[in-house]
Amino acid sequence: MNRLIRLLLVVAVMTGLTSLFLFGLLRGSPDRNVPSNLLGRTVPDFDLPLYERYVAEFGPRLSLAAAEGRPMVINFWASWCGPCYEEAPHLQRAHQEYGDEILFVGIQTQDREARAAGRAFVERFGLGFPNAIDDDSRVSIAYGLFGVPETFFVRRDGTLQYKYVGPVTDEIMREQIGALLR
Amino acid sequence: MSRGSRAMRCGAPTLAVAAVALVLAFASAARAQEQPLDPRVFEIGRELRCPTCVAESVSDSNAAIAREMRSLIQEQLDQGAGRGEVLGFFQERYGDWILLNPPMRGMNLVVWLLPVIAGAIGLLAVAQLLRRWRSAAEAPVEVDPAELERVRVALEDHSGDGDRP
Known part of the structure; x- marks a missing residue:
């Protein structure tokens, strides 16, 4: 039983890491909604x-x-x-x-x-x-x-x-x- | 010798001198445009991410924006700003993203702590394994007395055989 739990734990961790890797690899083009540090703040003036x-x-x-x-x-x-x-x-x-x-x-x-x-x-x-x-x-x-x-x-x-x-x-x-x- | 060929003979060195002068003038103009930067600019630039590049710092990149950022860093240093102030200037505009060494707070803590946690778990696993091996080596070996007697008799028989001529 103990051995089964350990095996399940290893499989769960490996699945998690693989999913994370595939997500990063396949998410395609960068998000268009890139957050700006200026959101909600006054934009800088220019001349x-x-x-x-x-x-x-x-x-x-x-x-x-x-x-x-x-x-x-x-x-x-x-x-x-x-x-x-x-x-x-x-x-x-x-x-x-x-x-x-x-x-x-x-x-x-x-x-x-x-x-x-x-x-x-x-x-x-x-x-x-x-x-x-x-x-x-x-x-x-x-x-x-x-x-x-x-x-x-x-x-x-x-x-x-x-x-x-x-x-x-x-x-x-x-x-x-x-x-x-x- | 014709007048044309004499003119060509005189004209060739003049042209060569003019060409060299032109090249030197261009080189000098280019040098004048590339102001030498303080080494501190590159030290600070190594801590900043080039916004338009992939995995390159402001110091390493030759992108137009990286060149402008280097010249801006130089200006700020000339005005007496320190490393922290320059980094803060860019951080205020771009957020933590611009820093190649993310500050130790919020989600960034994961980046800093995960390797330490993974290393600690690895060390614990190795220690546990070593402890198991050592206890296995130190544990007394239990042998069935009957089996022991059988081996003893067999050994005696064997040594008896050896004494025979």
Whole structure:
């Protein structure tokens, strides 16, 4: 009997360890809901230069003050990032739909001295919302960015509601913007 | 000698000198861009995870973000910040994830304590095994007296056989 219990114990431990190993091996792509240390906290301010096409409306530089009390959707992208090209039309569509109530901001980051490529990116998708340049990636570090693209949904009071890792979809935008406007 | 070939002969060394000067100018410009970093930057960078890399520290990675983080560490050291303050700066933004040595609290305790617990269990198992072997060796061997007598007789018979011419 004692021997049977011991055998069962060994089998249980081995099954547990094997399951853990297989779970780690097969869980696939990383979770899109990567927790941010900024959740619920005020997001850091920035002061970044804008691409020329936005200067007439916003001035040469952009900071959080441009939101004027509105919620914000801050999207970090890079000209070398494939998924950023995938999500840009979704962002533009959301901007067209909610642009009066929410300030959309694009920040080109982790992409030093790639102004020409960045300019081509905003022109290609006709991005109507302001796109700024984080040449030395300092804003990316301040926001605790892991990579690009990442999108931050910021409430009216400047606190972070949600961070999405990877290319955003219309569904994610609707869900999160709905929560921002509630 | 034609004027063209004389011009080529004069032009070749000039071009070579110009090329060398150009290369030196580029090298010097590149050196000027790569500011030498304090060795402490790499010491601290070894404790930080590169956010866009797989299993690489900020010191080991050549990713753009790792280079920017190294230059940010240098700036903070220049401003008089210590190791703890620099690590705290990144921890505040990225959470404990950014630290390659996770702090000993919460779920992280499992990472630190599990090897110690596993080692202790292993040592206990080995000690138990040794104790069992030793007690088995020290235990008196019980022999059936009848069997003992049979062996004794057999031995006597055997030695008797040996005495025969």
